[in-house]
Amino acid sequence: MKQAYIFDMDGTLFQTDRILGHALKDVFAFLREQGRWTTETPLAEYRAIMGVPLPEVWRTLLPAHTEADRAQADQIFQDALIRHIEQGHGALYPGAEEVLAALQASGHAVYIASNGWKGYLAAIVRQYALERWLDGVYSIEDARSTAST
16 A cells, blocks of 8 residues: 655745745835834734634734735735745755655655645745655645635
């Protein structure tokens, strides 16, 4: 029987913390330019809730803002994450590529299952050419969940 291995992307294969702060700063810089934010970027508050679904992130960080503001912040954040990945600000954890290569070479199926969005995951896979070792990538968008809405 062929064994399958399923990895999470963030914090398991990809050092997400290397791009999150950059992307969050981009969001709040935009909000400041628009006159919709006046203080520093709430990095500490974000780190305290990291891992919750993004709609909850924006409800927590932007409690006095409209749903439209939060949706715009989310889109800016998603775009910024991808941009920072493509600009090389992220990194895989040391040894991640070797583990994936060894599993694939041994005939095992290798999958990614993540609460990240498809575009974000695709950017990481493209940036590091991970498709050569993966049998599939599954996003929160592939699951029926309140986290994806």
